[in-house]
Amino acid sequence: MKQTILSTAIALISGLAITTAVQAAADEPIQPIKPPASINIGMVELGKKLYFDPRLSKSGIMSCNTCHNLSMGGTDNIPTSVGDKWQQGPINSPTVLNSSLNLAQFWDGRAADLKAQAGGPIANPGEMAFTHTLAINVLESIPAYVREFKLVFGKDKIDIDQVTLAIAEFEKTLVTPNSRFDQWLLGNKAALNKTELEGYALFKDSGCVACHNGEAVGGNSFQKMGLVEPYKTTATAEGRAGVTGKDADRFNFKVPTLRNVEMTYPYFHDGAANTLTEAVDIMGRLQLGKKFTKDENAKIVAFLKTLTGDQPTFTLPILPPSSDATPRPTPFK
Amino acid sequence: MKQTILSTAIALISGLAITTAVQAAADEPIQPIKPPASINIGMVELGKKLYFDPRLSKSGIMSCNTCHNLSMGGTDNIPTSVGDKWQQGPINSPTVLNSSLNLAQFWDGRAADLKAQAGGPIANPGEMAFTHTLAINVLESIPAYVREFKLVFGKDKIDIDQVTLAIAEFEKTLVTPNSRFDQWLLGNKAALNKTELEGYALFKDSGCVACHNGEAVGGNSFQKMGLVEPYKTTATAEGRAGVTGKDADRFNFKVPTLRNVEMTYPYFHDGAANTLTEAVDIMGRLQLGKKFTKDENAKIVAFLKTLTGDQPTFTLPILPPSSDATPRPTPFK
Numbered sequence: 001m002k003q004t005i006l007s008t009a010i011a012l013i014s015g016l017a018i019t020t021a022v023q024a025a026a027d028e029p030i031q032p033i034k035p036p037a038s039i040n041i042g043m044v045e046l047g048k049k050l051y052f053d054p055r056l057s058k059s060g061i062m063s064c065n066t067c068h069n070l071s072m073g074g075t076d077n078i079p080t081s082v083g084d085k086w087q088q089g090p091i092n093s094p095t096v097l098n099s100s101l102n103l104a105q106f107w108d109g110r111a112a113d114l115k116a117q118a119g120g121p122i123a124n125p126g127e128m129a130f131t132h133t134l135a136i137n138v139l140e141s142i143p144a145y146v147r148e149f150k151l152v153f154g155k156d157k158i159d160i161d162q163v164t165l166a167i168a169e170f171e172k173t174l175v176t177p178n179s180r181f182d183q184w185l186l187g188n189k190a191a192l193n194k195t196e197l198e199g200y201a202l203f204k205d206s207g208c209v210a211c212h213n214g215e216a217v218g219g220n221s222f223q224k225m226g227l228v229e230p231y232k233t234t235a236t237a238e239g240r241a242g243v244t245g246k247d248a249d250r251f252n253f254k255v256p257t258l259r260n261v262e263m264t265y266p267y268f269h270d271g272a273a274n275t276l277t278e279a280v281d282i283m284g285r286l287q288l289g290k291k292f293t294k295d296e297n298a299k300i301v302a303f304l305k306t307l308t309g310d311q312p313t314f315t316l317p318i319l320p321p322s323s324d325a326t327p328r329p330t331p332f333k
Numbered sequence: 334m335k336q337t338i339l340s341t342a343i344a345l346i347s348g349l350a351i352t353t354a355v356q357a358a359a360d361e362p363i364q365p366i367k368p369p370a371s372i373n374i375g376m377v378e379l380g381k382k383l384y385f386d387p388r389l390s391k392s393g394i395m396s397c398n399t400c401h402n403l404s405m406g407g408t409d410n411i412p413t414s415v416g417d418k419w420q421q422g423p424i425n426s427p428t429v430l431n432s433s434l435n436l437a438q439f440w441d442g443r444a445a446d447l448k449a450q451a452g453g454p455i456a457n458p459g460e461m462a463f464t465h466t467l468a469i470n471v472l473e474s475i476p477a478y479v480r481e482f483k484l485v486f487g488k489d490k491i492d493i494d495q496v497t498l499a500i501a502e503f504e505k506t507l508v509t510p511n512s513r514f515d516q517w518l519l520g521n522k523a524a525l526n527k528t529e530l531e532g533y534a535l536f537k538d539s540g541c542v543a544c545h546n547g548e549a550v551g552g553n554s555f556q557k558m559g560l561v562e563p564y565k566t567t568a569t570a571e572g573r574a575g576v577t578g579k580d581a582d583r584f585n586f587k588v589p590t591l592r593n594v595e596m597t598y599p600y601f602h603d604g605a606a607n608t609l610t611e612a613v614d615i616m617g618r619l620q621l622g623k624k625f626t627k628d629e630n631a632k633i634v635a636f637l638k639t640l641t642g643d644q645p646t647f648t649l650p651i652l653p654p655s656s657d658a659t660p661r662p663t664p665f666k
Contacts, residue, residue, distance in 0.1 A: 052404050060411045066394065071385050071652045078393045082664050086419035263654045266661070275657040311651045318644045319404045321596045324608040328599070331415050 029204065029213040032182035033098065033259070033309060036172045042152045047170030049148075049317045050163060056135050057128035059084055060329020064121070064167065068096040070312060073263025074174065079271025080235075084129035091237045092271035095264045097312075098257050100172045101216035107253045107269045109222060110243045114168035119160055132160040137327055139163070144320030176260055176309030184306070192306055199303030202296055207288050217258040217307060225251045225269065228289040231282075235270035262305045276301045362537065362546040365515035366431065366592070366642060369505045375485045380503030382481075382650045383496060389468050390461035392417055393662020397454070397500065401429035403645060406596025407507065412604025413568075417462035424570050425604035428597045430645070431590050433505045434549040440586045440602045442555060443576045447501035452493055465493040470660055472496070477653030509593055509642030517639070525639055532636030535629055540621050550591040550640060558584045558602065561622040564615075568603035595638045609634045 050056065051064040067081045067089075068074050074097035076082075081089035091107055099105065105117035121127040122135055139145045139158050149158045152166065181200075183191035192200070203209055212218045222240050225231045231251065240252035253269050267273040273282055280300050284292045292300065322328075383389065387396040400414045400422075401407050407428035409415075414422035424440055432438065438450035454460040455468055472478045472491050482491045485499065514533075516524035525533070536542055545551045555573050558564045564584065573585035586602050600606040606615055613633050617623045625633065655661075 054402070054405075055410075059415065061399065061409055061415050069387070071650055072387075073654070076394055077388075077655070078662050078664055082392065082394050086664075088665050265655065274661055277657065313648055315646055316649045317404055321406070322410070322598065324610065328607055329411050331411055331419075332421050 028185060029209045030181070030185065030217050031215045032185045033101075033175050033177040033179075033215055035177060036100065036175055039173060040152075040169055043166050043169040044173055045170075045317075046148050046152050047166035047168070048314065049145075049319055050167050051170050052317050053319050055138050055319075055322070055326075055329065056122050056130060056163075057084065058130045058134075058329065059128075059331035061331060062128050064096075064118075067093040067121070067127075070096070070174070073097060073260045073311075074099075075264045077265060079266050081127070083124070083126045087126045089126060090235065091269050092266070094254075094256060095260065096171055097174050097176050097264075098216050098219070098259045100175065101214070101257065102219040102254065103221065104254065107237065108239050108243050109254050114171045115161075115164045118164035118167040118171075132163075134327065135163065136160060138322075141323055141326040142320050143323060148320075174312050176311060179259070179307050179309035181303075181306040182309065192303075195299055195302045196306050197303075199299035199301070200306075202292075202300050203303055206284065206290055206292070206300075208283070208300070211255045211287075212258050218255040219257040221255050222249070222252045223255050223287075225253050225286075227287045229286045231268075231286055233268075233270045233272060235272075237269055239269070258304060258307055260308050260311075262308050276304055280304075361518060362542045363514070363518065363550050364548045365518045366434075366508050366510040366512075366548055368510060369433065369508055372506060373485075373502055376499050376502040377506055378503075378650075379481050379485050380499035380501070381647065382478075382652055383500050384503050385650050386652050388471050388652075388655070388659075388662065389455050389463060389496075390417065391463045391467075391662065392461075392664035394664060395461050397429070397451075400426040400454070400460075403429070403507070406430060406593050406644075407432075408597045410598060412599050414460070416457070416459045420459045422459060423568065424602050425599070427587075427589060428593065429504055429507055430597075431508050431549050431552070431592045433508065434547070434590070435552040435587065436554065437587065440570065441573050441576050442587050447504050448494075448497045451497035451500040451504075465496075467660065468496065469493060471655075474656055474659040475653050476656060481653075507645045509644060512592070512640050512642035514636075514639040515642065525636075528632055528635045529639050530636075532632035532634070533639075535625075535633050536636055539617065539623055539625070539633075541616070541633070544588045544620075545591050551588040552590040554588050555582070555585045556588050556620075558586050558619075560620045562619045564601075564619055566601075566603045566605060568605075570602055572602070591637060591640055593641050593644075595641050609637055613637075 054061050054063040054066070056063065062084065067076045069076055074095035076093050080091055081093045083089055094107060100114060103109065105111035105114060106120070111117035111120060119132060122130050123132055136158055139149070146158065149162055150156065153162050155162070180191045203212075211221060211223050214220045225239070238250050240249035241247060243249075261267075261276065265274060265276070267276075267279040268282075273279040277297055280297050281292060284290045284297075384397040387394050387399070389396065395417065400409045402409055407430035409426050413424055414426045416422055427440060433447060436442065438444035438447060439453070444450040444453060452465060455463050456465055469491055472482070479491065482495055483489065486495050488495070513524045536545075544554060544556050547553045558572070571583050573582035574580060576582075594609065598607060598609070600609075600612040601615075606612040610630055613630050614625060617625045
């Protein structure tokens with residue numbers, strides 16, 4: 001009986017502590033990452049194979065994972081990507097991690113969601129350089145894929161909507177909960193040290209948080225790159241204006257997520273900033289009109305590194321082999 | 334007591350059956366794949382990261398896994414590989430699966446073992462186009478690698494021998510036991526059907542087995558490509574002669590393993606044969622002076638597909654991020 005009362009008391013106190021922590025988190029401009037809801041596991045497994053399958057490219061050597069490498073923070077860690085025949089991409093590959101939390105996809109938001117995004121690189125002549133029709137021809141020629149698509153979608157024919165839907169479903173699983181910052185938000189006050197907390201205070205007080213907020217610490221608005229001072233770049237990407245046609249949207253880009261930012265270097269749409277120190281300095285001056293001291297900069301960087309969450313953990317998929325009827329890749333044609 | 338006697342009798346009969354099966358397997362020219370012995374797990378885990386790390390290339394986008402893709406039978410499934418700046422490789426990338434069973438590495442056997450092989454592509458200007466010194470500079474600049482190398486090798490400095498030793502140790506784990514053919518060798522007579530057994534009989538009786546034998550069904554000798562009839566190819570690779578300097582070794586290549594051959598298309602050192610049907614036909618004519626009928630060819634192909642074993646299963650490694658001091662890749666320089 002005494003044990004029961006004690007347990008109840010502990011449960012009540014714990015409940016109170018959790019409620020307080022959750023309230024505290026709700027007061028913060030950043031929210032902890034939640035695991036994805038309503039995932040179709042069969043579709044995820046199919047989408048994972050497709051994400052890793054280079055046969056969706058003309059050359060047969062590029063997959064989604066080439067530029068959004070899940071061993072490296074969902075990016076390729078180079079300024080702009082290498083496309084078919086070693087073409088230089090016009091823009092930095094954004095991380096696929098937590099991309100389900102973005103208000104839209106691509107730096108200019110031209111795709112409404114992950115499904116709409118997934119078909120883009122496959123058919124982009126500067127990226128995977130294939131066509132949707134040819135990609136479907138390849139998949140239709142592989143017996144194990146035909147069976148798996150039928151199992152997942154219940155249809156006799158594979159189409160590009162099924163392909164992009166499956167890839168998007170896999171991508172929804174690529175969230176990174178449990179960062180030290182999220183542990184702190186959820187009430188573990190020992191998760192961050194003094195420097196990191198001071199960095200977070202600076203991040204909020206200096207105004208970084210005006211754009212980098214919410215569950216993804218970004219990804220939920222378009223903003224002008226070079227608000228106070230113009231951003232100098234050789235990149236030709238004009239941002240949101242390419243989608244809206246409005247001159248006012250020139251150099252408006254989707255605010256990138258800062259989740260796992262320690263792993264997603266180099267930074268900005270042109271990948272011009274190699275280090276977090278450099279990125280924080282440029283952001284402070286160009287977006288906020290503020291020159292951070294070396295000490296302030298270091299504290300903000302320390303805070304940013306607490307945003308690295310648990311990376312997606314899964315078995316490397318084994319792809320079903322091509323059949324005699326599968327059209328062969330043409331890397332050198 | 335009765336139960337004990339019965340159990341003993343079953344154990345004796347089972348033992349007899351296993352002995353008979355093992356004897357039968359010993360009489361066959363092909364032996365079942367054994368799991369690797371004496372593996373250093375810490376070294377394997379480090380080697381796995383290095384195998385997937387594109388920072389060992391000049392461009393920052395090519396890893397061992399690019400051309401020896403473990404999702405695709407340890408190959409890239411294209412005739413000859415794509416190297417740095419999209420250079421066309423001179424030869425087909427052989428599978429890394431079961432490569433620990435080869436008598437030597439590369440098609441011409443110029444590397445004695447996996448460790449000697451692993452350093453080659455990193456420093457080959459037509460492949461990863463880096464240097465060993467630059468690769469070590471990169472690794473030395475990444476704190477998590479420095480710690481892991483120290484843990485595994487107990488030394489303060491990383492060197493290329495540690496890198497290639499760790500990659501080789503990981504590659505030793507990439508064996509593929511438990512194919513249906515191995516199940517049959519080990520006594521499960523139901524593992525192969527009539528067509529497959531007829532294919533195996535043809536494979537032995539026609540002489541394929543003279544070169545394709547042992548645990549890897551190949552990989553244990555050098556043989557002339559085009560023994561009875563010359564092999565016509567535009568590939569310039571001259572084979573073993575490049576290593577020995579002997580004219581008699583021209584067009585002598587290491588006999589490739591036929592393990593997982595269903596997954597390792599296209600075939601031959603120039604990757605010119607797209608299908609097993611084509612490869613079996615050419616091998617029959619050029620190496621054995623024998624024209625297989627359509628029916629014989631199909632039976633041999635059916636047998637070859639029973640050589641697909643359990644593919645290596647492991648979690649995609651997460652690579653430690655570069656530090657501010659890490660030299661950045663130069664894909665476009």
